[in-house]
Amino acid sequence: MATPENLDTTARPRRPATLRSQRVKEALTGYGFVLPAVALFALMGVYTIIYGLLLSFARWNGFTPHWTWVGVGNYLDLLYRDPVIAPVVQSAALRTVVVMVAVPALAVAIGFPLAVLLNSITRLRGFFRTVFFLPYVTAGIAVFYAWTYVLQPDGSLNYVLRHLGLGTLAQPQGFLGNPSTALPTLIVVMAWSAIPVAMLLYLTGLQSIDSSVLDAARTDGAGTLRTMTAVVWPLLRPITAAVVMLNMRDALQGFQIFLVMTNGGPGGHTTVLGLESYNLAFFSGLRPTLGLASALGWLLFVVALILAAINVRVLRSRT
Amino acid sequence: MTAPAAVAAPTKPTPDPDRADRPSRAPGSHPVQRNLGRTVAYVLLLLYAVVSAYPFAWMVSGAFKDSKEILSGGHLIPHRPTLSTLVQTWNQLHFLRYFGNSLIITVCTTAGVLLFYSMAGYAFAVLRFPGRRLLYGAFVSLLFVPGITVLLPLVILQSDLGILGSRIGLILPFINGTAPLSIMLLTNSFRAVPGELRESARCDGAGELRTFWSIHLPAVRPALVTIALLTAIPTWNEYVLSRVSLNDPSSYTLPLGLQNLSSSASPQQNVLMAASLIIVVPVVVLFLLLQRYFVNGLAGAVKG
Numbered sequence: 001m002a003t004p005e006n007l008d009t010t011a012r013p014r015r016p017a018t019l020r021s022q023r024v025k026e027a028l029t030g031y032g033f034v035l036p037a038v039a040l041f042a043l044m045g046v047y048t049i050i051y052g053l054l055l056s057f058a059r060w061n062g063f064t065p066h067w068t069w070v071g072v073g074n075y076l077d078l079l080y081r082d083p084v085i086a087p088v089v090q091s092a093a094l095r096t097v098v099v100m101v102a103v104p105a106l107a108v109a110i111g112f113p114l115a116v117l118l119n120s121i122t123r124l125r126g127f128f129r130t131v132f133f134l135p136y137v138t139a140g141i142a143v144f145y146a147w148t149y150v151l152q153p154d155g156s157l158n159y160v161l162r163h164l165g166l167g168t169l170a171q172p173q174g175f176l177g178n179p180s181t182a183l184p185t186l187i188v189v190m191a192w193s194a195i196p197v198a199m200l201l202y203l204t205g206l207q208s209i210d211s212s213v214l215d216a217a218r219t220d221g222a223g224t225l226r227t228m229t230a231v232v233w234p235l236l237r238p239i240t241a242a243v244v245m246l247n248m249r250d251a252l253q254g255f256q257i258f259l260v261m262t263n264g265g266p267g268g269h270t271t272v273l274g275l276e277s278y279n280l281a282f283f284s285g286l287r288p289t290l291g292l293a294s295a296l297g298w299l300l301f302v303v304a305l306i307l308a309a310i311n312v313r314v315l316r317s318r319t
Numbered sequence: 320m321t322a323p324a325a326v327a328a329p330t331k332p333t334p335d336p337d338r339a340d341r342p343s344r345a346p347g348s349h350p351v352q353r354n355l356g357r358t359v360a361y362v363l364l365l366l367y368a369v370v371s372a373y374p375f376a377w378m379v380s381g382a383f384k385d386s387k388e389i390l391s392g393g394h395l396i397p398h399r400p401t402l403s404t405l406v407q408t409w410n411q412l413h414f415l416r417y418f419g420n421s422l423i424i425t426v427c428t429t430a431g432v433l434l435f436y437s438m439a440g441y442a443f444a445v446l447r448f449p450g451r452r453l454l455y456g457a458f459v460s461l462l463f464v465p466g467i468t469v470l471l472p473l474v475i476l477q478s479d480l481g482i483l484g485s486r487i488g489l490i491l492p493f494i495n496g497t498a499p500l501s502i503m504l505l506t507n508s509f510r511a512v513p514g515e516l517r518e519s520a521r522c523d524g525a526g527e528l529r530t531f532w533s534i535h536l537p538a539v540r541p542a543l544v545t546i547a548l549l550t551a552i553p554t555w556n557e558y559v560l561s562r563v564s565l566n567d568p569s570s571y572t573l574p575l576g577l578q579n580l581s582s583s584a585s586p587q588q589n590v591l592m593a594a595s596l597i598i599v600v601p602v603v604v605l606f607l608l609l610q611r612y613f614v615n616g617l618a619g620a621v622k623g
Binding site for chain 2: 030
């Protein structure tokens with residue numbers, strides 16, 4: 001049996017009826033194969049997205065039978081109008097931006113050198129890669145509890161710092177209990193779980209670089225550091241773009257670590273936009289904040305789309 | 320819902336990092352200098368290995384301490400290591416039940432993902448039908464929808480369908496959550512299967528279903544293992560949707576059981592660490608066994 005392409009050119013004039021029935025059959029088979037995925041997508045994806053969009057234009061507490069339409073009121077309330085919620089949203093937005101800059105920066109600044117080091121050794125490479133990957137594999141509530149245990153006032157980090165003679169760096173209130181160290185600490189933990197993937201991507205990138213390029217650089221008298229900064233780093237720019245994009249996306253949407261480790265505390269100093277939306281959706285009792293929660297979710301969605309568009313442009317302009 | 324994200328671009332098979340090992344020469348012509356460079360590299364790698372393993376080390380340490388020793392401070396190696404904390408934690412809090420719930424949800428989600436999206440990937444890669452590009456694009460663009468944006472509508476939908484708090488109520492959105500990544504990976508893998516295989520199978524009279532099942536599916540086995548891991552691990556660890564969906568303690572998964580422990584009146588750190596260890600160990604074992612697939616697949620998935 002020939003492919004449809006072949007039939008297009010050779011068999012059409014002679015056997016149009018067979019061809020058409022074959023095409024119809026293949027199309028029907030195709031729809032049959034995608035049906036389960038599409039049905040689930042329509043229900044869990046399309047329906048929920050549209051529902052959320054509609055809800056973002058309404059006021060509802062989840063219990064009354066009807067929604068009250070408020071147009072773009074929720075969006076205005078979030079951005080500036082509501083005297084209680086707008087300031088919370090603004091400071092949460094500021095923190096989210098800090099996280100979106102700091103986590104990708106750390107992931108690149110540590111992931112890249114780590115990959116270079118790992119690529120330069122021959123023995124124990126598999127061992128190191130396995131250990132470096134543990135944070136990614138176990139990312140979840142269990143590891144965040146372990147971090148909380150390590151970071152608490154009588155936790156091991158304070159203990160280790162004191163024994164290393166760095167007692168001034170220790171935090172008597174715990175690293176998560178002090179309002180000025182809580183957010184930086186969470187950023188470090190987020191970076192800790194983001195570094196494995198960044199490292200792995202750089203590692204595959206490094207291994208795809210033609211060794212003759214590196215040899216040429218060396219023949220020209222470039223040292224290791226110079227080869228890295230002037231040759232390897234520019235070649236891996238697409239990977240850097242991917243690492244930055246992934247981590248910005250996760251920083252924008254992810255709030256699980258904030259929920260588990262501080263729940264926004266102390267005193268709201270670690271509330272980010274995702275967590276604020278979550279609280280508006282699930283922890284505001286009978287107050288009609290579900291529309292606000294949806295509107296905030298959609299604002300995040302719009303920012304994610306803008307980021308994706310920027311990323312596509314950056315990748316295209318550089319390759 | 321925490322499936323590792325990918326940059327929306329068709330993926331290529333990645334070179335195997337292990338096979339592509341290329342011992343790069345250390346800089347400098349002098350052997351002493353070369354040795355020094357290598358030593359520095361190992362020291363730095365070892366330092367980061369400590370950072371990487373730090374919380375696990377303390378998790379294990381805490382899990383083997385009793386309730387008195389856990390309060391006495393910062394030594395890593397327990398003076399009187401005990402299994403009683405682990406045993407006690409396992410028994411006292413229906414952990415067997417939570418473990419079972421987690422296992423059922425993870426296995427069903429993974430099976431559903433493999434079935435649904437290998438079928439869809441096959442259709443997108445091999446069959447020709449009107450609208451397939453549009454559908455493929457729709458699935459991939461789901462990647463950009465933040466989980467929080469659909470979290471509340473999802474819970475309302477579960478409630479409307481009468482599946483709020485049930486296992487199926489979690490399994491269905493979990494399956495859908497991995498759709499973009501799974502479809503991208505599998506479509507690309509199926510595209511790489513030589514078309515002649517399908518031709519000859521069809522000539523031998525095999526139907527479409529048969530061709531899919533006995534020719535194409537075995538050919539993309541590595542991709543299927545990768546997808547299974549990329550689905551199973553985040554599903555096992557999932558917390559946010561489970562927390563807002565499950566009300567009845569008898570339906571809790573392990574992460575919720577852990578959360579429940581910590582919100583009790585006086586949570587003890589050794590018990591929390593024991594519970595955390597119980598959650599983490601299966602994932603770590605799975606990872607160690609299938610590491611090769613995981614690392615390669617992830618690189619392929621994210622690289623694009």
